[in-house]
Amino acid sequence: xxxxxxxxxxxxxxxxxxxxxxxxxxxxxxxxxxxxxxxxxxxxxxxxxxxxxxxxxxxxxxxxxxxxxxxxxxxxxx
Numbered sequence: 001x002x003x004x005x006x007x008x009x010x011x012x013x014x015x016x017x018x019x020x021x022x023x024x025x026x027x028x029x030x031x032x033x034x035x036x037x038x039x040x041x042x043x044x045x046x047x048x049x050x051x052x053x054x055x056x057x058x059x060x061x062x063x064x065x066x067x068x069x070x071x072x073x074x075x076x077x078x
Contacts, residue, residue, distance in 0.1 A: 008036040
């Protein structure tokens with residue numbers, strides 16, 4: 001799974017807009033776009049994002065994977 005593409009699909013389909021997601025996880029839109037392009041995002045980064053969303057890394061990864069499965073692997077095409 002390309003983490004950046006899965007994250008992009010998750011944000012675009014699961015959040016009202018990217019700005020809301022960025023405010024929630026306290027990152028800039030520019031940094032979010034960098035994550036979207038990255039096949040590998042550090043575990044510490046994912047832990048920070050997950051924590052600010054009120055979940056752990058495993059739950060975030062499960063959400064990304066579930067989103068990928070439910071959307072016909074849209075994340076691979078993003």
